[in-house]
Amino acid sequence: MLRPTAAAKATAEPTRQRRIQQGFRERLAPYAYVAPFFVLFLIFGLFPLLFTFYVSLFDWDPIGERTYVGLDNFAELAHDPRFWGALRNTFSIWVLSTVPQLLLALGMAHVLNHARLRAATLFRMSVLVPYVTSVAATTIVFAQLFDRDYGMLNWFIGLLGFEHIDFTASVFGSHIMIAVMVAWRWTGYNTLLYLASLQSVSRELYEAAAVDGASGWKQFRHITIPSLRPIIVFTVVTSTIGGLQIFTEPLLANPVGGLTCGAARQCQTLTLFLYEQGFGRFHFGYGAAVGVALFVMVVIVSAINYLLVTRIRSERP
């Protein structure tokens, strides 16, 4: 059948062009879908980060003058005992809150995953309740619980015949107090993360292990933990990033002491020190320098954590 070639060409050309356009649009589509997030991240995440680096090179009074001082802020920071104290506090509180929290979450997830647990949904829901409470309100309540003279904890200690403990006055005591507040909040959240991951582990593995005579503890060590490796990596990294930046609890636990969390800065974390310098003393440049130091520290520690945790052998029979 002979058709005029011009007409044939006319219909073939637009199809090919349209196909190229369509192909181009198809390749572009995924980027368009993720673009909103990255645009927001650029504006509210990356820009403030870079601006902080910039501000840390100045002596920056938010309502006054700004003068360029180069790396002077960092030099001063290195000699500031308050910075090193805050660093010590931050690490101490991080370890005291994160380690028990994750271990407990792991154990609780294992228990909540048990086949014959009654009212499983009730337990799983209630374990998340601390996470949804207001940080400010619970911090204030916990601070009152730990009060030296009128707190419930000291009342109980007094009942046992011991002398009251002044938690806010001692370094270790105040760290315990903050760590309890943080762990109380986040354990449930991490439990549910682990639990969700555990649900994908086949029950037959556990049954087979039980048949072979493996105790609960052996099952935990050889089945639960290796299966949870990816999620453990995730929770360790996020807990590290969050734990090194704890701010609200130290700020509100000791509201009278201004922004120092204790008369001798017993529980002042790096973020609180940053806030005190920036908004308490109007030294934005110095505060920004603390921010940069904190950023570097979090990156390094998270990297170390990640490398350590990925060495859990994932035994998958």
Add this chain to the structure above:
Amino acid sequence: MKRVVTTAATFAAAVLLVVGCTPGSNSDTGSSDSKAFEFWSFSAINQKLEVDAYEKKHPDVDVKLTEVGSTTETAQALTTALAGGKVPDLVLIQGDDLPKFMQSPENFVDLSTLGADKIKGDYLEWVMKQSVTADGEIIGIPTDVGGMAVAYRTDLFKAAGLPTDREQVSKLWPTWDALTEVGKQYVKATGKPFIDNTPTSIFFQAVNQGSERYYDADRKLSYDKNPQVKAAFDLTLKVHAAGIAAKQTSFSSGWTAGMTKGDFAVMSAPAWMLNAIRTNAPKTEGKWDIATVPGGSGNWGGSYLAIPKRAKNAKAAWDYIAEMQAPEGQLANFLTKGNLPTTPSVYTDPRLVERTDPFFSNAPVGKIYTQSVVGIKPFYIGPNDATIGTELLNTLTSVEQGKVAPDKAWDTALANVKNALRG
């Protein structure tokens, strides 16, 4: 066709979203004929009472009051706003926070352009001086001063065998050492603490009674050289050694609990503290009285009202200041809340002189507090005062908590202040 409809619908949705997310444009049109203005104040001082009174007299004015938080939090919020956010039209600044803002007066409206120079003379000269720049710009109008006194529990004094009449009690302690002796007597008789704490109730009071504080008359830093500061510091260590304090940090939850339960009998009481006692321990009504402070006079506290430069409705804010902070306005404030006016013309007004407070066993609060500010030798408050004061207070608190040895306390305090002032 379908494509056109979909596009139109998406466009409409986007427009709605943008419009819905834009902050209400009503508040942004604050033109000078609209009589609304935004007022930032501290919380817990019942500012609402005055605002409501003003709105009642001027029904066409809408005052948007925000109680930001403590005095420090309000100062911080103000700093953030001045640095580039939305500023209020009127803001309350505490006396210790004011010097920092005075260093950048370009952030505030010079109130003399609105008429402040005409009313400047109504206020105590030494209070007004703090809010006037070297060039004569008036940045703030003072709202109140604290004065100084000591509040004591009559029922607990009676149980300890001490006199309860306020004249007699005032005679018991003409000096701080005498107060310490009374304290020791009380502890011996009852076995319970006498005073709430030493850093606030002893140090902050004593150091505010001098003729110079942390800056000398030439406005140079002198906290380490000023013998009055060292004397107040040593006095505090002495009182601590006497073991008569309950060691409850002022304004903490333990302090309010102790107040209600009567775990201490004596506390510092500048005029604004009376309200704190009333609010924190309402069940102790009628069990308190007020005696003079050792040393007789002194001032602690006081605030100022200022108008940020970028305020949308400076005129309406100024009208509020002019009316509420005029001598009559401050007197009315005293009669309702007990804040001591900074306008000396009302100090002889019979309504103030005869004013008694039933919560405090009908103590003549007007007379007591005006007497405490009459003999004052005012000192200069400098930009780093709040920081220095906080570090000294914190060191003394650490001593009270047993974390710093008393003989090392002064050196520790100096080191802490030096640390805090660098950078």
